[in-house]
Amino acid sequence: MLIGFDLKEKIKDLKRSGKKTPKDIFDIGVAYWLLNPDEEEYTPENLSRKYLHKNFDGSNIEFDELYRFAEKKIKEYKLDKLFYEVEMPLIGVLADMEVLGIKIDLKNLKALDKDLGKNIEDLAKIIYQEAGENFNINSSQQLSRILFEKLKIDSRGTRKTKSGKISTDIDTLMDIREKHPIVQYILNYREFYKLQSTYAMPFQELIGKDGRLHTTYVQTGTSTGRLSSQNPNLQNIPVSSRASISESAKADKTIGDDWAVRLRKSFVADKGYKLAAFDYSQIELRVLASLSGDPKMIDAFNNDLDIHKMTAANVFNIPLEKVTPEERRIAKTLNFGVIYGMGANAFAETSGLSVLQARKFIDEYFSDFKRIKEWQGQVKEHARKTGYVINLNGRRRWLLNAVSMFRGEAAEAERAAINMPVQGLAADIVKMAMVKINEDLKKKDWQDKARMLLTIHDELLFEISEDIIKEAEKLIANLMETVYELEVPVKVNVKTGKDWGTLE
DNA sequence: CGCATACGCGCC
DNA sequence: AAACGGCGCGTTTGCG
Numbered sequence: 220m221l222i223g224f225d226l227k228e229k230i231k232d233l234k235r236s237g238k239k240t241p242k243d244i245f246d247i248g249v250a251y252w253l254l255n256p257d258e259e260e261y262t263p264e265n266l267s268r269k270y271l272h273k274n275f276d277g278s279n280i281e282f283d284e285l286y287r288f289a290e291k292k293i294k295e296y297k298l299d300k301l302f303y304e305v306e307m308p309l310i311g312v313l314a315d316m317e318v319l320g321i322k323i324d325l326k327n328l329k330a331l332d333k334d335l336g337k338n339i340e341d342l343a344k345i346i347y348q349e350a351g352e353n354f355n356i357n358s359s360q361q362l363s364r365i366l367f368e369k370l371k372i373d374s375r376g377t378r379k380t381k382s383g384k385i386s387t388d389i390d391t392l393m394d395i396r397e398k399h400p401i402v403q404y405i406l407n408y409r410e411f412y413k414l415q416s417t418y419a420m421p422f423q424e425l426i427g428k429d430g431r432l433h434t435t436y437v438q439t440g441t442s443t444g445r446l447s448s449q450n451p452n453l454q455n456i457p458v459s460s461r462a463s464i465s466e467s468a469k470a471d472k473t474i475g476d477d478w479a480v481r482l483r484k485s486f487v488a489d490k491g492y493k494l495a496a497f498d499y500s501q502i503e504l505r506v507l508a509s510l511s512g513d514p515k516m517i518d519a520f521n522n523d524l525d526i527h528k529m530t531a532a533n534v535f536n537i538p539l540e541k542v543t544p545e546e547r548r549i550a551k552t553l554n555f556g557v558i559y560g561m562g563a564n565a566f567a568e569t570s571g572l573s574v575l576q577a578r579k580f581i582d583e584y585f586s587d588f589k590r591i592k593e594w595q596g597q598v599k600e601h602a603r604k605t606g607y608v609i610n611l612n613g614r615r616r617w618l619l620n621a622v623s624m625f626r627g628e629a630a631e632a633e634r635a636a637i638n639m640p641v642q643g644l645a646a647d648i649v650k651m652a653m654v655k656i657n658e659d660l661k662k663k664d665w666q667d668k669a670r671m672l673l674t675i676h677d678e679l680l681f682e683i684s685e686d687i688i689k690e691a692e693k694l695i696a697n698l699m700e701t702v703y704e705l706e707v708p709v710k711v712n713v714k715t716g717k718d719w720g721t722l723e
Numbered sequence: 724c725g726c727a728t729a730c731g732c733g734c735c
Numbered sequence: 736a737a738a739c740g741g742c743g744c745g746t747t748t749g750c751g
């Protein structure tokens with residue numbers, strides 16, 4: 220048995236040097252993360268100080284003590300199954316994905332970088348002209364001064380930041396878009412600058428000698444059970460952009476392409492392979508329906524209805540056929556908001572309704588889906604009574620603030636409480652699918668023909684050899700749908716293509 | 724100069 | 736004052 224910290228790194232080394240990897244492993248950091256997923260860092264130093272009440276001396280005796288304490292507690296909290304059957308086997312899967320990486324079309328990425336750079340320069344010139352002076356557009360403080368002090372744009376209804384300056388965030392800029400031509404230029408500038416500085420430029424530096432981009436998954440990176448991705452984060456690649464292609468770029472062959480799609484087109488399949496994205500359909504809402512046992516919600520999923528449309532029909536008391544796109548949009552916001560414990564103010568803000576209307580719709584929602592409200596009430600009560608919440612697999616999060624004397628803190632803990640069992644079970648399902656898929660692909664000797672590349676919370680991205688793609692699609696989608704049984708069907712959508720920007 | 728913080732924003 | 740759960744990251748700004 221291999222026991223220690225950062226076993227993913229050790230296993231990656233073994234894999235890279237072609238050595239066999241041990242079957243039984245115990246990652247001490249991951250174990251402590253299961254015991255409490257909200258620690259700052261899962262290092263021997265921190266854990267020793269907190270759980271053994273001593274300063275870490277680096278001795279084997281102390282490693283052993285940390286291990287034995289964790290092992291005991293994992294049993295005590297009934298986290299064995301999650302730890303030994305999901306998290307530990309997952310380490311090898313993550314190691315494979317990290318070592319393999321995803322192929323990048325560097326030419327495309329460089330061209331995008333260049334086009335973005337040109338647009339940024341052009342926009343900056345226009346913005347300086349409109350402002351009547353040169354300033355740092357990237358500084359929200361300077362921008363706030365230009366917009367609201369120098370140009371005196373009407374700031375009624377805007378929000379202030381902590382430091383007292385009027386906010387220049389996207390919502391504020393959208394609100395004042397009609398009031399001065401400079402605003403639209405700023406919006407476009409922001410979008411282009413983000414794409415270039417966060418994605419197009421740093422990615423070029425991070426591409427390996429193999430022409431592929433290798434992320435690092437942090438298994439102890441979240442409080443809910445999800446994975447996080449860093450250096451680079453491949454879980455927040457833009458999906459679509461708002462800004463249209465500028466005149467200067469229209470001249471070339473990228474016409475019609477969305478800027479974000481152009482970025483995604485830089486992620487490509489190897490020769491002889493295709494990319495395949497497997498996407499869980501509404502996994503969190505299905506989990507919520509299942510956990511709460513809400514009959515209307517369960518019925519909707521059993522009948523494969525459009526869940527947001529169904530919600531709209533209920534909240535607005537109209538037949539399904541009468542639901543307008545606007546009503547569906549509001550219902551969709553409501554569905555997601557409910558998972559997050561959203562209040563009337565936030566709902567009003569994101570949906571464009573008045574706070575009064577927002578309040579009314581939330582009330583209507585909870586009277587239509589009574590079991591959801593009941594379930595949330597039970598979870599909150601559990602958190603207050605015990606100081607923690609668990610999901611169906613025993614995954615645990617401590618929420619001692621649920622009884623905080625500060626209302627804000629207590630409310631925050633309650634929102635985290637109702638979200639964790641949902642987000643956390645969805646995360647477990649994806650992880651279990653990842654482990655099972657890798658096992659089955661190995662059994663079929665398909666590890667080189669169907670390679671798992673990325674996991675993006677409810678989506679798995681594969682690179683699959685063209686000769687087996689149909690078969691592999693069925694196998695993988697089926698495993699994902701059946702790895703964990705809910706009270707409603709679990710559904711997976713599959714899209715394939717030569718690159719990440721054009722999947723069908 | 725490095726570091727922490729505020730701000731802003733990309734994703735699910 | 737904040738008011739929506741979970742992340743990582745780039746830039747600016749102020750501080751030591």
